[in-house]
Amino acid sequence: TLSTRLTESLKNLRGKGKLSPADVDGTLREIRRAMLDADVSLNVVKKFTSDVRERALSDEVNKALNPAQQVVQIVNEELVTILGGAQRRLEFAKKPPTIIMLAGLQGAGKTTLAGKLAKYLAKDKHTPLLVACDLQRPNAVQQLEVVGKNAGVAVYSPEPGNGVGDPVKVAKDSIKFANDKQYDVVIIDTAGRLGVDAELMKQAADIRKATSPDEVLFVIDAMIGQDAVATAQAFQEGVDFTGVVLTKLDGDARGGAALSVVSETQRPIMFASTGENLDDFEPFYPDRMASRILDLGDILTLIEQAQEAFDEKEAAQLQEKFATDSFTLEDFLEQMQQLKNMGSMKKMLGMLPGAGAMKEQLDNFDERELVRTEAIIQSMTKAERQNTKLLNGSRRLRIAKGSGMTVTDVNALVNRFEQAAKMMKTVAKGGMPQIPGMGPM
Ligand code: GDP
Numbered sequence: 015t016l017s018t019r020l021t022e023s024l025k026n027l028r029g030k031g032k033l034s035p036a037d038v039d040g041t042l043r044e045i046r047r048a049m050l051d052a053d054v055s056l057n058v059v060k061k062f063t064s065d066v067r068e069r070a071l072s073d074e075v076n077k078a079l080n081p082a083q084q085v086v087q088i089v090n091e092e093l094v095t096i097l098g099g100a101q102r103r104l105e106f107a108k109k110p111p112t113i114i115m116l117a118g119l120q121g122a123g124k125t126t127l128a129g130k131l132a133k134y135l136a137k138d139k140h141t142p143l144l145v146a147c148d149l150q151r152p153n154a155v156q157q158l159e160v161v162g163k164n165a166g167v168a169v170y171s172p173e174p175g176n177g178v179g180d181p182v183k184v185a186k187d188s189i190k191f192a193n194d195k196q197y198d199v200v201i202i203d204t205a206g207r208l209g210v211d212a213e214l215m216k217q218a219a220d221i222r223k224a225t226s227p228d229e230v231l232f233v234i235d236a237m238i239g240q241d242a243v244a245t246a247q248a249f250q251e252g253v254d255f256t257g258v259v260l261t262k263l264d265g266d267a268r269g270g271a272a273l274s275v276v277s278e279t280q281r282p283i284m285f286a287s288t289g290e291n292l293d294d295f296e297p298f299y300p301d302r303m304a305s306r307i308l309d310l311g312d313i314l315t316l317i318e319q320a321q322e323a324f325d326e327k328e329a330a331q332l333q334e335k336f337a338t339d340s341f342t343l344e345d346f347l348e349q350m351q352q353l354k355n356m357g358s359m360k361k362m363l364g365m366l367p368g369a370g371a372m373k374e375q376l377d378n379f380d381e382r383e384l385v386r387t388e389a390i391i392q393s394m395t396k397a398e399r400q401n402t403k404l405l406n407g408s409r410r411l412r413i414a415k416g417s418g419m420t421v422t423d424v425n426a427l428v429n430r431f432e433q434a435a436k437m438m439k440t441v442a443k444g445g446m447p448q449i450p451g452m453g454p455m
């Protein structure tokens with residue numbers, strides 16, 4: 015798999031300021047192959063990898079990661095961006111009913127989706143009406159009636175002898191019906207063919223024209239593979255659609271169709287269908303799809319671990335400073351600034367033996383305190399920051415004035431720093447921390 019192939023190139027050197035073209039190209043070759051394996055169309059693969067290459071070569075190096083890991087991270091971010099770029103929710107009409115039309119090839123999963131969507135909307139306090147406009151397949155109307163019954167929603171179907179064979183009329187009548195009976199969402203199920211077909215396109219386009227839907231959802235089977243682009247483009251030209259629903263994601267399709275369709279039509283994927291049951295349905299998650307396309311689960315875990323190991327190294331360096339009394343006010347300020355990112359600080363402290371006691375204080379951390387501390391430390395000279403013993407009365411007065419604080423504030427900060435340094439020294443040497451009157455940091 016891609017994961018195993020990439021793991022090899024992950025054993026590379028650390029960053030050197032910027033990634034070199036060789037670093038990037040080696041990894042991108044693997045990515046390109048994986049995307050083609052996942053049935054992403056060649057055009058899309060080319061454009062995608064060239065965009066990633068440009069970005070990878072211009073990005074600053076992330077010191078925690080090696081070149082291959084960085085490229086993978088960029089690839090993953092770009093995938094998620096493209097897949098989620100146009101993401102949005104269903105658009106409801108200002109004046110009900112909202113009209114949602116489904117279009118797609120036969121067997122794509124439209125009728126099944128109609129039921130899923132109706133159930134989903136009914137849970138959200140809507141009163142949907144399913145409309146049977148597939149008058150092509152012998153059992154299509156009956157199938158929708160069964161689906162409606164299972165979903166617990168109403169179905170509008172043509173009465174025998176009245177409009178049979180004319181899906182446009184059925185669609186128009188259903189909207190009148192919905193208006194009368196106060197259904198607030200109309201879901202129009204349409205006919206499909208096995209392949210793209212002019213007559214089918216015209217019928218769908220006519221239904222669209224007659225009903226002016228708020229949403230036209232193009233339903234596509236994720237297993238369709240390399241045919242995805244041509245099919246999507248044919249429907250975009252023939253009917254046009256406002257959003258995409260990907261079906262049969264419970265199968266083993268890698269989901270390249272998702273990327274191809276979004277890239278080539280610029281329409282958002284709105285939902286994912288993941289089985290034959292009515293509840294096998296969810297909003298579309300770009301990050302999950304990105305992992306699925308590249309099968310990068312393992313690699314992304316490795317990247318996370320690399321970043322964690324890097325944090326651990328920083329923690330070790332900090333510990334060394336504590337132990338050797340070389341922890342300065344500047345380090346102190348830096349640590350406080352990192353408190354803004356409490357998660358990372360807590361993690362770092364968690365890695366220092368015995369520092370658990372400080373975690374509670376982190377929970378009480380006050381951002382304003384940081385602003386005051388920054389002001390005071392920035393008013394000190396470099397020498398003063400490195401050695402608090404220099405801070406006599408007149409220096410403290412100067413610092414107080416420079417930072418707009420009082421001498422009492424300056425004193426409090428210096429005391430806190432000295433206590434913290436002492437405490438952390440004990441901790442770093444493996445002892446139990448004593449926190450004499452160390453107020454909230
Ligand atoms: P339509 O021709 O577009 O209306 O497609 P249908 O809704 O009739 O679905 C065609 C077949 O695919 C049926 O057997 C469905 O049960 C099945 N199906 C639909 N959606 C899914 C899905 O997400 N996963 C799986 N495994 N099967 C599905």
Ligand code: MG
Pocket residue numbers: 124125126148154203204
């Ligand atoms: Mg159908």
